[in-house]
Amino acid sequence: MAEKQIALLQQQLARLDEKKFDLDAWKKHTLIFLERIFGKDNTKLKLIQDLHYDYSSWSLRDTAAAGKTKDKDPVKIQAREILEATILELETLGLPEVEAKQLKVWSLLQDELTGKQVKEIEALVKSDDTEKSEKISAILENLEKENLSLLIAKLLLS
Numbered sequence: 001m002a003e004k005q006i007a008l009l010q011q012q013l014a015r016l017d018e019k020k021f022d023l024d025a026w027k028k029h030t031l032i033f034l035e036r037i038f039g040k041d042n043t044k045l046k047l048i049q050d051l052h053y054d055y056s057s058w059s060l061r062d063t064a065a066a067g068k069t070k071d072k073d074p075v076k077i078q079a080r081e082i083l084e085a086t087i088l089e090l091e092t093l094g095l096p097e098v099e100a101k102q103l104k105v106w107s108l109l110q111d112e113l114t115g116k117q118v119k120e121i122e123a124l125v126k127s128d129d130t131e132k133s134e135k136i137s138a139i140l141e142n143l144e145k146e147n148l149s150l151l152i153a154k155l156l157l158s
Contacts, residue, residue, distance in 0.1 A: 009086055012030050013084070013087075028078075031048055051076055051078060112150065112154075124136050
């Protein structure tokens with residue numbers, strides 16, 4: 001199940017109610033979490049990125065005329081709806097298949113490698129280094145043959 005991911009998103013929901021709410025900071029945190037859960041090309045990321053306050057004079061006039069107050073903040077309402085739908089999706093359908101497999105791979109790597117090796121590989125995976133495959137290979141070559149064979153076997157069986 002996706003308990004950890006749901007907990008992160010629920011924290012973001014709670015942050016919407018903070019007195020000193022900063023939309024840009026909230027969006028950055030939320031985008032980091034959603035990208036990790038659903039990948040870079042998910043529509044949820046675009047929905048969060050598109051959240052913004054419209055400070056044009058017409059928008060401000062219409063808001064004042066409608067009597068909208070802080071608790072009726074349209075941006076926060078949209079943000080809340082997006083996160084609630086995302087949480088419901090995770091509760092109902094679980095993690096996306098690709099994410100679940102990636103989590104298994106990382107879990108196996110953490111079991112078989114040292115913390116330093118895992119951090120180095122993770123940094124390389126996230127980097128734009130053109131030689132990252134070779135560098136990851138070099139890290140894995142330092143493993144004993146038995147450990148490397150066991151790691152490959154576990155990856156194939158997961």
